[in-house]
Amino acid sequence: xxxMIFMIIDDDKDDRFFFKEALTKMLSSVKCLGANGGIxxxxxxxxxxxxxxxxxxxxxxxxxxxxxxxxxxxxDQKLKNIPVIMYSTxxxxxxxxxxxxxxxxxxxxxxxxxxQLPAQVLEAIERPKILS
Numbered sequence: 001x002x003x004m005i006f007m008i009i010d011d012d013k014d015d016r017f018f019f020k021e022a023l024t025k026m027l028s029s030v031k032c033l034g035a036n037g038g039i040x041x042x043x044x045x046x047x048x049x050x051x052x053x054x055x056x057x058x059x060x061x062x063x064x065x066x067x068x069x070x071x072x073x074x075x076d077q078k079l080k081n082i083p084v085i086m087y088s089t090x091x092x093x094x095x096x097x098x099x100x101x102x103x104x105x106x107x108x109x110x111x112x113x114x115x116q117l118p119a120q121v122l123e124a125i126e127r128p129k130i131l132s
Contacts, residue, residue: 005050007033009041009069010058015110019056022118037061038069045079052082054125056108059088059095067099074103085124 004027008019013036020032033052035041038061045051055073059066066086073079086099087108096107106124 003029003031004054005031005033005052007035007041007045007052007055009035009038009055009061009066011037011061012058015058018114018117019121022121026118026122038064038066038072041069042072042076045073046076051079055082055084056121056124057084057086059086059091059099067102070099070102070104 006019006023008016010016010019016034016036020034023030023032033044035044038057041055041057057066057069057073061069066088070084070086073082073084080103083105084103085106085108086104087110089110091099091107091109099107108120108124
């Protein structure tokens with residue numbers, strides 16, 4: 001089985017840890033990359049020899065928010081085909097529509113109960129494209 005590579009872009013160190021834990025518990029062959037925000041993520045991705053299969057991108061971050069990071073990911077020839085799953089504590093319908101238009105593949109609400117995270121992540125990667 002091919003190793004699945006994921007990137008978690010989030011300024012919250014705990015959220016990056018919980019995503020990595022959820023992925024490694026669910027999948028036997030997984031590599032998790034983490035970035036503390038959009039700027040760091042873009043630098044890492046542009047230098048990467050092997051790109052992730054999926055990117056989980058937090059919407060609300062300082063310096064470069066998820067919206068701007070998504071725009072840059074989708075405008076970069078090397079990175080534009082990686083499915084990007086946006087996540088946050090809440091989304092408005094207008095925000096979801098805008099992010100779909102910018103190229104997001106899916107949306108995940110950060111669960112209040114961390115035990116729900118593995119199932120949500122698994123559903124997002126099994127069905128990465130949900131059309132509105």
